[in-house]
Amino acid sequence: MKLIVTDALSAAAQAAELYEELLSRKPNAVLGLATGSTPLGLYARLRALYEAGRISFRDATSFNLDEYVGLPPTHDQSYRYFMEHNLFSHIDLPHERISVPSGLDTSADALAGYDAAIEAAGGIDLQLLGLGGNGHIGFNEPGTPFELGTHVVELTERTRRDNARFFTSIDEVPTHAATMGVKTVMHARAILLLAFGPAKAEAVRASFAGPVTPEVPASVLQLHPNVTVFCDEEAAKLL
Ligand code: GLP
Numbered sequence: 001m002k003l004i005v006t007d008a009l010s011a012a013a014q015a016a017e018l019y020e021e022l023l024s025r026k027p028n029a030v031l032g033l034a035t036g037s038t039p040l041g042l043y044a045r046l047r048a049l050y051e052a053g054r055i056s057f058r059d060a061t062s063f064n065l066d067e068y069v070g071l072p073p074t075h076d077q078s079y080r081y082f083m084e085h086n087l088f089s090h091i092d093l094p095h096e097r098i099s100v101p102s103g104l105d106t107s108a109d110a111l112a113g114y115d116a117a118i119e120a121a122g123g124i125d126l127q128l129l130g131l132g133g134n135g136h137i138g139f140n141e142p143g144t145p146f147e148l149g150t151h152v153v154e155l156t157e158r159t160r161r162d163n164a165r166f167f168t169s170i171d172e173v174p175t176h177a178a179t180m181g182v183k184t185v186m187h188a189r190a191i192l193l194l195a196f197g198p199a200k201a202e203a204v205r206a207s208f209a210g211p212v213t214p215e216v217p218a219s220v221l222q223l224h225p226n227v228t229v230f231c232d233e234e235a236a237k238l239l
Pocket of ligand 1: 130
C-alpha cells in the first residue's frame with residue numbers, strides 16, 4: 001500500500017493525475033466512483049482537466065459504489081443526483097455507460113446484475129473510495145462479511161447521524177442503502193482511498209495500522225495488491 005500524506009488540495013491534484021495517466025493509457029477504462037464530501041476536490045480537478053482538454057471520458061465506463069434505498073435519482077440527496085451535479089453533467093462520459101446502484105429496484109436480480117455488469121465491462125480499473133468515520137467503505141458497515149457482492153445494508157446510527165447534515169432532519173436520512181460489497185471493491189485492479197480531517201483519524205489508524213477485520217471494513221484493503229491512500233496530516237495523525 002502506498003500512503004501519501006499531504007494537504008487535501010494537493011491530494012486532489014495528485015489523484016487527478018492518476019486518472020489522467022489511466023485514461024491516456026487506457027481510454028476505455030472502467031472507473032469505480034464514490035460520493036461524499038471527500039472526493040469533491042478530486043472531481044473539481046477532473047472537471048478542470050476535462051475543460052483544459054487534458055482528459056477525456058468519452059470511451060470510459062463508470063460504476064458508482066452506492067445509493068440510498070428509497071431515493072429516486074431526481075432526489076437532491078440521492079447519490080445519482082450528486083454525481084450528475086458534481087461530475088457527470090460537466091464531462092463527456094456517455095450517459096449509457098454510467099451506472100449507479102438503483103435505490104428503487106433492490107431486487108436480488110438488480111443487485112446481482114450490478115456485479116455482473118461490472119464483470120461484463122471488464123472489471124473496475126480504478127476504484128475510488130472515501131472512508132466512513134467508522135471505517136466503512138461504500139456503505140459496507142462494520143461487521144459486513146468480506147464475501148458479499150452488491151447488497152442492501154441497514155445503515156448504522158452513526159452513519160445516519162454523520163450524513164444527517166445533508167438532510168433537513170435525521171428522520172429523513174434513509175435507513176438502508178444499496179452498496180457494492182467488499183468483494184466487489186476488492187476485485188478492482190487498483191484502489192484509491194482519500195481521507196481528510198480529524199474525524200477520519202481513528203478510522204485511518206484502525207484501517208491501516210490495525211488488524212484486518214470485518215469490524216473495520218477498510219482494513220481489508222491491506223490485503224489488496226494495489227492501493228494508494230491520500231490523507232491529510234489530521235487524518236494521518238494517529239498512524
Ligand atoms: C458515505 C458514503 C461513503 C463515504 C462516506 C464518507 O456514507 N457512502 O462512500 O466515503 O460517507 O463521507 P464524507 O466523504 O462526506 O466524509
